[in-house]
Amino acid sequence: MKTKLLMSTVAVVASILMLTAPAHAERIKDIASIQGVRSNQLVGYGLVVGLPGTGEKTRYTEQTFRTMLKNFGINLPDSVRPNSKNVAVVAVHAEMPAFIKPGQNLDITVSSLGEAKSLRGGTLLQTFLKGVDGNVYAIAQGSLIVSGFSAEGLDGSMVIQNTPTVGRIPSGAIVERSVISPFASGDYLTFNLRRSDFSTAKRTADAINDLLGPDMAKAIDATSIQVSAPRDASQRVSFLSVLENIEVIPAEESAxxxxxxxxxxxxxxxxxxxxxxxxxxxxxxxxxxxxxxxxxxxxxxxxxxxxxxxxxxxxxxxxxxxxxxxxxxxxxxxxxxxxxxxxxxxxxxxxxxxxxxxxxxxxxxxxx
Known part of the structure; x- marks a missing residue:
């Protein structure tokens, strides 16, 4: 009952606050982020195939190619060395947003690791994307979009425009595992200012207290403002939708x-x-x-x-x-x-x- 009353009061006061806020103020969502709500970097190592002779013939490319064939039950004798320049080893990276769920897609960037001259026309084979903890969070595959190109003459002259060894695959990765977020745990939510400032931290805490009541928010330091929040996750979403639109006048920067x-x-x-x-x-x-x-x-x-x-x-x-x-x-x-x-x-x-x-x-x- 107390939580429902608090949420209704927040909604009414927030409407008044948005109408009377000064034009030069900034919303909390523009100057702060929520602690624990963050993106995660993913990286993988794979093969791009189907290149029109612009790939590479290196030892590690050969080893990667042999490992891929072995996974499909094909074992090449040591005396047989792949002699194809249609293959390139690449690094694949992506950024995994907060709250993304299994089955959703990510955009990925593919970069050559070896001597390949261009990735234009290539296709990335199935590549595992891992997080910093070593777990696989997404699987990438697809045809590359490369904006750059290169051309070489018989006399050794070469023309290169943009970067032909880097490409992108929109929605090229499928998320297989979600990251557990601390968003719904604990009795508090913490806003972290993007630019640390004691005055701005105090003004932010005061603006939240003016809306919710005294002692609901307190500035921990020049960066963090701790706010009492409902425990129920759905109520927290509504609670934050109000708080992040509160407008605060940031303090002037130091000289x-x-x-x-x-x-x-x-x-x-x-x-x-x-x-x-x-x-x-x-x-x-x-x-x-x-x-x-x-x-x-x-x-x-x-x-x-x-x-x-x-x-x-x-x-x-x-x-x-x-x-x-x-x-x-x-x-x-x-x-x-x-x-x-x-x-x-x-x-x-x-x-x-x-x-x-x-x-x-x-x-x-x-x-x-």
Whole structure:
């Protein structure tokens, strides 16, 4: 009775919540996943046959081919060596979604392991797909779809487009065993944030408590929010369908500057700030200065005294080129200034590292 009352209350309040949620909020299902509800990777080793001479003749291909024939009761003498380039050994992999049941299908990817030039036109023979525990969870077989191709001339010249040694088979595997999920066990459900943040975790727990009542959810750490849940599996489905649509305003990210040193890409976070500093790098000079001003209102007009800070950033080089900004202290203005005077990405990176070491850059500098 208590559970039914709780579920009806959840449904009513959820409808109101969805209508009044702010536009910039995000649903819990978009920022968190449910602990224990996950996909599993499967991998297998098999043979692709029927290739138009683009296969391989290697020792392990021969061994795999002999093993396949032996499974069908055909034993080749050791003196007889298969001399066919219509066969290739391949790795087969797939991702098994949560709650998938025996008899359902999976898409699979097939990749050459040896010297095969192309898998175009080939057929994958029955291949067992195993999980990390060594058990077989699916069986794959079918004709490959290969988008790439290759062509070779008699003089040794070759043209290759895309990747001819990798193919896919849509619905090429049949699930034979399901994975046991802890979804219906225990008295709690746990949401794990995709980006760990203490503020977001607390806001998520507060949003759930506002809907369900106090102490129904609690933030365990910066990632996990534990929620009391019904034990009956069918009631949990309805329960989660409501919870995952609750909208939460995520906390702002910490101040970060992301630099890709290979491409010269620089991404500046919202809360990155600069302190007054002067930087000279080769022939390039960057100066950041601040001036404090006091705004005193008219005594008859009323109002409060306000202290404001005006900042100026100057950039100059030996050839006397100069670029001036409007007042501001954000790093994106500095980066634009350095780019406009023609500095190389390595120069920008060196300046950012120097500012960080000098304590003038308030934010985390991440180089990828």
């Amino acid at each position: 970060k500057v992301i630099v890709n040193s290979r491409t010269g890409t620089i991404v500046v976070g919202q809360n990155v700030k600069l302190l007054p500093a002067a930087v000279t790098h080769g022939g390039l000079t960057v100066t950041i200065a601040e001036a404090t001003q006091v705004s005193q209102p008219n005594a008859l007009a009323g109002g409060d005294t306000v202290v404001t800070t005006n900042s100026t950033i100057d950039v100059s080089e030996k050839d006397r080129r100069m670029f001036m900004f409007n007042p501001g202290t954000t790093l994106d203005e500095l980066v634009r200034a350095v780019n406009l005077v023609g500095a190389a990405p390595s120069d920008v990176l060196a300046i950012l590292e120097a500012l960080k070491m000098a304590g003038a850059l308030h934010g985390e500098l991440i180089i990828i």
